[in-house]
Amino acid sequence: MLFPMALVWMSISLAETNRTPFDFAEGESELVSGFNVEYSSGGFALIFMAEYASILFMSMLFCVIFLGCDVFNLLFYMKLTFISFVFIWVRGTLPRFRYDKLMYLAWKCFLSFSLNYLLFFIGFKILLFSLL
Template sequence: MLTLVLLILNVICVLVGVAFFTLFERKLLGYIQLRKGPNKTGFMGLLQPFADAIKLFTKEHVGPSVSNYFPFIFAPIISFFLALFVWSCIPSYFNLMDFELGVLFFLVCLGLNVYGLLASGWSSNSKYALLGALRGVAQTISYEVSLALIILAPCFIVQSFDLSSFQLMGGIPLIFVFPFSAWIFFVSALAETNRTPFDFAEGESELVSGYNVEYASGGFALIMLAEYTSILFMSMLFSVLYLGAVPGSFLGVFSFTLVAFLFVWVRGTLPRFRYDKLMGLAWKSLLPLSLFYLVLVVSFLVSL
C-alpha cells in the first residue's frame, strides 16, 4: 500500500513539474526574444499550464477517418507511460524500487520509446506523419548508440549500474573527471528528446509538425507530456550521473534546475541543424569519440 502511495505521489510530482517547466520555458523564451511570455492567467501567468491542460483534455477528439484507430489512440498513451515509468529508476530519499541495474533499465525504456513515436506516425495514415516518424526514429536510434556508450565509461569507474553509486564518489562530481563525456551526453540527450537544434521529428517549418500532425486534444497533450517528462528525466539523470546530486536535496534541486535551464537556453539560442548534418554528427563524430573515450577508460582501469 505504501509503495502504491509513493508511486502515485511520484507521478503527481512529475506531472506538476512538467506543468511548471512548460511555463518556465515559455517565460524564459519570451525574455530571450524580448517579450513577456504568458502573464495573464493567474498571478504572473502561473495558472497558464493548468488552463492549457483543461483546454486540451476537454476539446473534442478528432482523428483521420482512415487511420488505424487503436494504434492511433494507444501510441501516445504508450509514450507517456514509458516516460513516467523510467522515473522509477532514479534514486531518491523515498525510493520506490531498489534498482541495481538502473542504467540498463533506463536504456531499455529509451529503446522502447521509438515504438510509440513510430506507431503515432504510421497509424495516422498520413505521408507527412510517416515521414516525420521515420526521421524521428532514425535520429533516436542513431543517438542512442553514442548515449549508451558514453554512459558506460562512468559505470566502469564506479563499477556499478546502480544510479545511487554515482553519489558515492568521495564528493567529486564526475563532470570534473569526464567533462568531455558530459558534453556528449548532453548533446545526445538533446537529440533523444527531439529538442532544438535537433527537433527534426516535429520541425514545423518543413514537416507540418511531423509525426503528431494528425493529433489533437488529449492525444496531442499526451505526446507533449511524454516529451517534456523525458526532458525533465534527462535533466535529472545528468545531475545524478555527472553532478553527484541526490534528488530531493538542495544540491539536487539546484543542479536539476540548472540542467533544465540549459535545455531551454539551447532552444532559444541555436538554429535547427540540417538533417544530414545531424546524422553525420551522430555517426562520424559522437560515435567514434564515444568509442575512443570508452576504450581509454577501460585501458586505464586495466592498467591499474
C-alpha cells in the first residue's frame, strides 16, 4: 500500500541529493561542471565523495523505510545497491526540470498527495478499530 509514497520519497530524495532532474546549482552556469570549476583536486574529490555518500545514505533510508531492514543480511545490501543504481540511472535518462516546475511538484502535487494519503490511513485506522 505504500508504493505511491515510495515513488514520492524517491523523487524527494533525488531533489535532496541534487541529482540531474533537480540539479539547479549545476544547471545555472552550464559550464564544465557548474559550481565545481573553482575547486582543485582535493576539494573536488571531497565534494564528489560527499555527494555519493548522500546518495548511499538516501538509498539506505529508502531500504529501511520501504523495503525492510536487516543490516546483517546480504539481501539488504543488494537492495541498497539497486536503489543506488536507480539514482545513477535516473541521472542518465531524465531531463532537467525548471525551478518553477519543481516548486509546483512539491507544493501542489506532493504535499496534497501526502496529506491525503495520511488522512486515508488515519480514517482506515479509525474504521478498523471501530469494527473491532
